[in-house]
Amino acid sequence: xxxxxxxxxxxxxxxxxxxxxxxxxxxxxxxxxxxxxxxxxxxxxxxxxxxxxxxxxxxxxxxxxxxxxxxxxxxxxxxxxxxxxxxxxxxxxxxxxxxxxxxxxxxxxxxxxxxxxxxxxxxxxxxxxxxxxxxxxxxxxxxxxxxxxxxxxxxxxxxxxxxxxxxxxxxxxxxxxxxxxxxxxxxxxxxxxxxxxxxxxxxxxxxxxxxxxxxxxxxxxxxxxxxxxxxxxxxxxxxxxxxxxxxxxxxxxxxxxxxxxxxxxxxxxx
Amino acid sequence: xxxxxxxxxxxxxxxxxxxxxxxxxxxxxxxxxxxxxxxxxxxxxxxxxxxxxxxxxxxxxxxxxxxxxxxxxxxxxxxxxxxxxxxxxxxxxxxxxxxxxxxxxxxxxxxxxxxxxxxxxxxxxxxxxxxxxxxxxxxxxxxxxxxxxxxxxxxxxxxxxxxxxxxxxxxxxxxxxxxxxxxxxxxxxxxxxxxxxxxxxxxxxxxxxxxxxxxxxxxxxxxxxxxxxxxxxxxxxxxxxxxxxxxxxxxxxxxxxxxxxxxxxxxxxxxxxxxxxxxxx
Numbered sequence: 391x392x393x394x395x396x397x398x399x400x401x402x403x404x405x406x407x408x409x410x411x412x413x414x415x416x417x418x419x420x421x422x423x424x425x426x427x428x429x430x431x432x433x434x435x436x437x438x439x440x441x442x443x444x445x446x447x448x449x450x451x452x453x454x455x456x457x458x459x460x461x462x463x464x465x466x467x468x469x470x471x472x473x474x475x476x477x478x479x480x481x482x483x484x485x486x487x488x489x490x491x492x493x494x495x496x497x498x499x500x501x502x503x504x505x506x507x508x509x510x511x512x513x514x515x516x517x518x519x520x521x522x523x524x525x526x527x528x529x530x531x532x533x534x535x536x537x538x539x540x541x542x543x544x545x546x547x548x549x550x551x552x553x554x555x556x557x558x559x560x561x562x563x564x565x566x567x568x569x570x571x572x573x574x575x576x577x578x579x580x581x582x583x584x585x586x587x588x589x590x591x592x593x594x595x596x597x598x599x600x601x602x603x604x605x606x607x608x609x610x611x612x613x614x615x616x617x618x619x620x621x622x623x624x625x626x627x628x629x630x631x632x633x634x635x636x637x638x639x640x641x642x643x644x645x646x647x648x649x650x651x652x653x654x655x656x657x658x659x660x
Numbered sequence: 661x662x663x664x665x666x667x668x669x670x671x672x673x674x675x676x677x678x679x680x681x682x683x684x685x686x687x688x689x690x691x692x693x694x695x696x697x698x699x700x701x702x703x704x705x706x707x708x709x710x711x712x713x714x715x716x717x718x719x720x721x722x723x724x725x726x727x728x729x730x731x732x733x734x735x736x737x738x739x740x741x742x743x744x745x746x747x748x749x750x751x752x753x754x755x756x757x758x759x760x761x762x763x764x765x766x767x768x769x770x771x772x773x774x775x776x777x778x779x780x781x782x783x784x785x786x787x788x789x790x791x792x793x794x795x796x797x798x799x800x801x802x803x804x805x806x807x808x809x810x811x812x813x814x815x816x817x818x819x820x821x822x823x824x825x826x827x828x829x830x831x832x833x834x835x836x837x838x839x840x841x842x843x844x845x846x847x848x849x850x851x852x853x854x855x856x857x858x859x860x861x862x863x864x865x866x867x868x869x870x871x872x873x874x875x876x877x878x879x880x881x882x883x884x885x886x887x888x889x890x891x892x893x894x895x896x897x898x899x900x901x902x903x904x905x906x907x908x909x910x911x912x913x914x915x916x917x918x919x920x921x922x923x924x925x926x927x928x929x930x931x932x933x934x935x936x937x938x939x940x941x
Contacts, residue, residue, distance in 0.1 A: 405811075407685065413798075413814040414681025415791040422798055422814040429807050443805045450802060457686050506876045509691065510725050511905065516697050518901030520718045522761065523711030527718070528701035532692055539687045568919040572912035575886055578877050579908030581725070581870060582890020583901050588722040589866045590763045613895040617888070619864055623871030624878060634735040635778055637868050645860035649853055656764050656859035 392435055392475050394551075399468060401430040403547045406464045407540075410457035419454035424464065431468045435475040445471065448482035455493045456500020461543040462561070463492050465550025473554070499561060503570060507577035509535070514580040517588065589616035594655035661754045661838055663707065663747060668834040670706045671743045672827035674699070676819070679739035679826055680784055681791070683818060690738060696721040696773065699742030707750060712760045716749045717742075719766035720773035722866040726873035735872075740780020743830050745773035748837045755841035756850070767862030774865050783825045790821040 406427035413422045425446065432445045455463065467485055474480045512531050520527030593615060595603040607614045626632045626640070648654040663671075677684035678694035692698055700717015704710035724741060749769035758765040798813035848854050878884055893899045893907060 407687065409685065409811075409814045411681045411686050411690070412683055413791050413794055413818050415788045415795055416785075417792060418795055422795060422810065425798075425802070426810050426814045429810055433807070439805050442807070443802075446802060446807065450799075502876055505691075506726055506873060509695075510873055513695065513697055513721060513725055514901050515905055517718050517721060520697065520700075520714050523714040525701050525704075525710055525714055528698050528714060531695065532698055536688060536692060539691075543687070564923050565920070568916050568923070571919060572916040574877055575915050576905065576908040576912045578874075578886040579890035579893070579911070580901065580905050581873055582887040582892075583894040583899065583904035584722065584725065584890075585866075585870045585887075586891045586894035587901060588719075589863075589870065590767075591863050591867070611895075613891070616867065617891060617895075619867035620870050620874065620887075621884070623867050624874050627871055627875050628878070634868055634872055637871070638774060638778065638865065641864045641868065642857065642861050645864055646853070646857045649856040649860055654856070654860040654863075656767070656856055656863075 392472060394431060394434060394468060394472050398430050398434045399548070399551060402427050402464070402468055403461070403544060405430070406457075406461055406547070407543055410460070418452060420457060420460070421450065421453050423457070424449050424453045427464050428467065428471070431471055435471060445474075445482070448485055451486050451489070453489065453493065455497040456504060458504055458539055458543055459496050459500035459546060459561075460493075462546040462550040463489055463496065465547035466492075466554055469551040469554045495562070499570070503573065507574050508538070510584070511577050511580050514584045517584060585616065585620055586613050589613070589619065591615040591619055593653050595653050661707075661751050661841075663751070663834045663837055665835070667706050668831045671703065671747055671834050672831040674702055674706075675739040675743040675826040675830040676822040678742060679737065679787065679822070681787060681818070682739065682826075683815075683822060694738035694742055696724060696742050696746060699746050703743065703746045703750065707747065709750065712750055712753065713746065715760045715766065716753065716769040717746055719769045720745060720749070723770055723774055723869035724777070725869050726876075735781070736774070736777035737780035737782075737784045738777075739826050739830070740783055741773050741777035744780065744833050745776035747834050748772055748776065748840070751837045752841050752844070755838065756845060763863065764859055767859045769862070770865045771858050771862035774862075783829060786825040787818075787821045790824065791818055794818060794821075 406423060409426050410420050410423035414420070428446065428449045432442050436442045436445055449467075467489060470480055470485050470488070474482075474485070512535055516527035516531040518527065519530055593603050593607070597603055597606070611617070623637055623641075626637050627634065632640070645654060674693060676682065677689045678699070680690055680694070682689035682694065684690070684693050693702065696717045697714075698717070700713045700715070700721070701710065702713075703717070704713020707713065720741060724736060724738070746769075749772045752768060752772060753760050753765045756768075758768065760766075794813050794817035797817070798810060801807070801809035801813065874884075874887060878887065889911075890904055890908065893904045894901070899907070
């Protein structure tokens with residue numbers, strides 16, 4: 391009965407933690423990171439070069455997902471490879487099927503939860519701590535983010551190894567989904583606060599009666615122009631399918647016209 | 661403000677570590693060193709002005725608060741934003757004699773950072789394309805069973821791609837940065853259309869960053885309520901981000917409990933449809 395040692399699994403995890411995207415190309419993305427992570431596992435499970443070559447062949451297939459939550463898949467395949475080496479009814483093709491089936495859903499969860507929610511919440515708090523040029527915000531982000539990811543990725547890697555195919559339930563079960571939805575709620579509220587604190591769009595337009603338009607707008611809803619700009623950009627990207635780069639270019643045009651008609655005026659001189 | 665060769669070298673190394681497929685790894689390279697907030701601290705330390713670095717980095721961070729790269733498509737390059745954009749913005753703000761803590765200085769930083777970040781996508785595609793050469797070496801090694809080479813291919817050889825596409829551009833632009841600001845000052849008066857537009861664009865750009873993030877969570881107009889709840893907390897009640905996060909967490913806990921009650925009720929009522937029928941009678 392072959393059993394992967396803790397040392398081998400640690401080596402495999404470290405390879406993935408560091409090297410998942412270091413040799414990125416549009417064609418193979420995370421494939422080489424995956425090969426490096428599986429190498430210690432394969433070398434310790436199989437004696438002969440021929441067996442090792444055959445086992446590594448499995449992992450030459452294209453792989454790409456959100457790499458941090460993707461540690462789960464690497465851990466799972468380490469467990470499955472161990473089962474295969476012990477003669478259980480599983481082959482390389484089955485392992486690849488599981489891998490390919492998980493890539494997409496995990497990328498969706500990882501992109502929305504980690505990149506789209508956790509990072510913005512941490513950055514939002516970091517921004518809040520940075521006022522006046524205080525380095526505390528950046529330090530907060532560096533420490534909290536790296537600790538969360540180091541322990542989080544270790545957790546999902548070893549969970550994947552222990553549970554094999556059942557590990558997916560941890561991420562897609564009903565309770566997990568309720569937690570996800572609730573965390574996204576925190577993220578959206580924090581982003582609202584970030585938008586209100588950090589977007590400063592003001593008009594310099596003077597109304598015909600002599601009053602300032604900005605003051606009138608503030609009386610209706612403070613930071614109204616900032617809120618409208620966000621909704622406008624969202625509308626362009628979601629409903630009109632315009633890319634972020636094109637939206638930025640469009641804003642250059644909006645700014646130019648706005649300056650020409652006197653709607654915007656930063657009011658500066660050297 | 662001058663950037664000397666040593667400072668430019670350090671900025672170049674940070675660029676190699678932090679880019680999207682960066683050599684600092686995903687977690688510490690891309691998602692830590694590559695974030696403009698962190699880069700503001702790092703660049704500030706390198707250039708000897710932490711306070712300005714942080715203020716500029718934070719201003720640019722808002723635009724890139726959610727830089728998601730689904731399937732490897734990028735709309736901005738983090739190494740360019742963080743280690744070319746931030747040093748240039750610091751030079752520009754200081755060169756023009758702006759107070760970094762003003763919204764105008766931050767708007768200028770945002771506009772410069774976004775312009776550099778968008779042009780910088782060239783560096784992303786350059787690195788990724790050059791890595792194909794190393795991967796070719798890697799496939800040969802796998803065929804031969806020479807597995808030890810895999811580490812060299814994955815973690816060693818990409819340094820060559822990064823020296824060409826991360827280090828060199830960062831080094832050269834950082835060295836030329838101070839001169840660029842003088843040219844801007846000479847030809848573009850602050851009260852002219854071009855500079856006014858630049859400052860205005862900078863004030864509009866953070867809206868794009870926030871909208872990119874909302875694109876994922878807001879599918880229909882009603883979903884905006886959650887966003888405007890947070891917006892109102894800060895805009896009307898003057899709450900800071902930590903206070904808003906705490907209030908957000910409170911509502912998230914309530915939301916979680918409601919969903920769990922709903923699922924339990926659905927699970928409890930599902931297997932006993934007969935009971936309902938009897939009650940009806």
